[in-house]
Amino acid sequence: MLDELRQQIDAIDKDLLALFETRMQVCRKVGEYKKAHGLPVFQPEREQALLAEKVAQLSDPSLAQVTTQFFEKVMALSRDLQTDIIKGRQTGTVAYAGVPGCYAEEALCRYFGSDATPFATDAFEEVFQAVRDGKADYGVLPVENSSTGSVHDVLDLLYRYPCHIVGEQTVSVSHCLLGLPGASLADIREVYSHEQGLFQCRRFLAEHPDWKQVPYYNTAGSALYVAEQQDPAKAAIASRHAGEIYGLSVLAEDIHFKQENTTRFVIIGRELEMTAASDRVSVLFTLSHQSGTLYRALESFAKCGLNLLHIESRPLPDRNFEYMFFVDFAGNLGSQGVSNALQEMKKQCGYFRVLGCY
Numbered sequence: 001m002l003d004e005l006r007q008q009i010d011a012i013d014k015d016l017l018a019l020f021e022t023r024m025q026v027c028r029k030v031g032e033y034k035k036a037h038g039l040p041v042f043q044p045e046r047e048q049a050l051l052a053e054k055v056a057q058l059s060d061p062s063l064a065q066v067t068t069q070f071f072e073k074v075m076a077l078s079r080d081l082q083t084d085i086i087k088g089r090q091t092g093t094v095a096y097a098g099v100p101g102c103y104a105e106e107a108l109c110r111y112f113g114s115d116a117t118p119f120a121t122d123a124f125e126e127v128f129q130a131v132r133d134g135k136a137d138y139g140v141l142p143v144e145n146s147s148t149g150s151v152h153d154v155l156d157l158l159y160r161y162p163c164h165i166v167g168e169q170t171v172s173v174s175h176c177l178l179g180l181p182g183a184s185l186a187d188i189r190e191v192y193s194h195e196q197g198l199f200q201c202r203r204f205l206a207e208h209p210d211w212k213q214v215p216y217y218n219t220a221g222s223a224l225y226v227a228e229q230q231d232p233a234k235a236a237i238a239s240r241h242a243g244e245i246y247g248l249s250v251l252a253e254d255i256h257f258k259q260e261n262t263t264r265f266v267i268i269g270r271e272l273e274m275t276a277a278s279d280r281v282s283v284l285f286t287l288s289h290q291s292g293t294l295y296r297a298l299e300s301f302a303k304c305g306l307n308l309l310h311i312e313s314r315p316l317p318d319r320n321f322e323y324m325f326f327v328d329f330a331g332n333l334g335s336q337g338v339s340n341a342l343q344e345m346k347k348q349c350g351y352f353r354v355l356g357c358y
Contacts, residue, residue: 023074024081031082041082042272047075048339068336076276076334083273092137095119095130101242102220103171107265108140111169122217124153128161131268138166139268145173147200147258150312154266158284158355159314159324165282165356166274167267175201175256176240178223178248183232185251190214192222193237201237204255223248267358274333274357280309281338282328282355285345289322293348300344301329304337324351333357 034041054071055064094116096104108118119136121127130136141154158165175197179188188211191198195215198205205213216222222236227246235251236242243250287293301308310328315321331338333354346352 020074024078027078027081028085030078031085034082035086040271041079041086042274042333044333044339047334048336050075051336072334072336073276076332079334080275083275093117093119093135095121095127095136095139097121097124097127097141098218099220099224101223101239101245102218103173103239103263104140104142104265105220106239106241107142107169107171107263110171111140111167111265111267112138125157128157128163128268131163131270132161134270137269139163140169140265141268142196142263143168143266144264144310145196145200146260146262147256148196151196152314155312155314155326156317158268158326159317163268163270164272164354165266165358166269166272167358168280169265169267171263171265173200173256173261173263174239174254175219175237175261176243176250177201177204177235177252177255178226178238178243178246179235179251180226180230180232181247181249183235183249183251187232188235188251189233191235191237192216192225194219194222197222197237200256200258200261203257204252220245266356272354272356276332276334278332278357279330280328281331281333281357282326283342283345284324284326284351284353284355285349286316286322286324286351287348288350294325297325297345297348298327300341303344304341306331306337306341326355 033039051068051071055067058064058067094108094112096102096108096118098104099120105118108116119130121130124141127139127141131139142151143154144150177191188208190212191205192214193216197219198213198215205211216225219236219238220242223238223242223246226234226236227248236248237255240250240253285297287297298308307330308327309330310326312326313323314326316324333339342354
């Protein structure tokens with residue numbers, strides 16, 4: 001009896017395989033059409049409507065949940081195929097803030113490998129502008145550090161610019177005090193680094209109260225500046241790699257106060273991108289300035305069984321003591337549970353935007 005049932009399943013699977021292959025061939029043509037006409041791959045409202053249609057066609061309503069899960073997976077695989085067609089094999093140009101040897105460049109190389117053409121800029125906002133204006137295909141930006149928390153400038157820029165988060169990369173950050181060859185700690189009078197670098201090394205710097213701390217736009221940029229100045233009284237806080245690039249010596253290593261010092265970088269692009277493996281969703285929203293609005297907005301996550309990963313508030317630029325909220329949670333935009341949670345959440349929000357699913 002069991003063998004006969006397995007034979008039936010094998011026969012059904014053979015039919016399913018032929019139908020799946022045909023479906024993917026059609027999806028390939030859809031991807032080519034979308035590429036030619038500049039259309040987005042992911043259309044959440046259409047997918048949710050299609051899922052509802054599939055469930056309505058069932059003769060056995062008890063299969064509604066597994067049917068939804070089945071077609072969510074099929075649609076996700078279709079999106080992946082279309083994304084590959086639209087993006088092609090070339091990553092293109094990737095912008096970052098800094099100079100060669102900075103941690104953002106390391107994140108870029110780790111995420112994209114050798115496929116990308118790095119495009120250095122002087123500031124975080126210039127990365128957003130390059131992506132928005134088509135000068136770069138993607139951008140790499142630090143968003144959170146395990147020692148010092150969120151990078152607020154980047155969060156504020158995510159609110160201001162119409163870019164999406166399409167990926168993330170973590171980088172282990174190991175700060176060194178770098179000086180000219182032959183210099184010693186006794187020679188140092190000024191220390192340059194990005195404000196995050198200075199803050200992450202504040203305990204070490206507190207041991208040298210006579211040193212002037214000078215915020216600089218980039219850690220590796222500060223190493224380049226010290227090398228150019230040729231002043232033994234000047235030092236930089238940056239990576240050992242930056243010191244090697246610009247010919248500086250390590251005067252002290254691992255000077256950050258938290259040994260497990262990690263920075264999370266986000267990859268931004270012009271379009272919303274996601275794959276079947278995407279498991280983190282980032283959203284941005286504002287709420288009316290009334291009691292209980294934040295509770296009601298977040299309640300949908302608990303009801304739908306979604307795990308909240310991060311929440312951050314930032315002041316709204318045009319209103320005093322009112323805030324925008326950034327929330328990351330575990331899930332995929334293609335799932336019914338996430339769709340339900342976001343639909344409920346939108347009812348409570350004055351402004352709502354999905355930043356990415358990656």
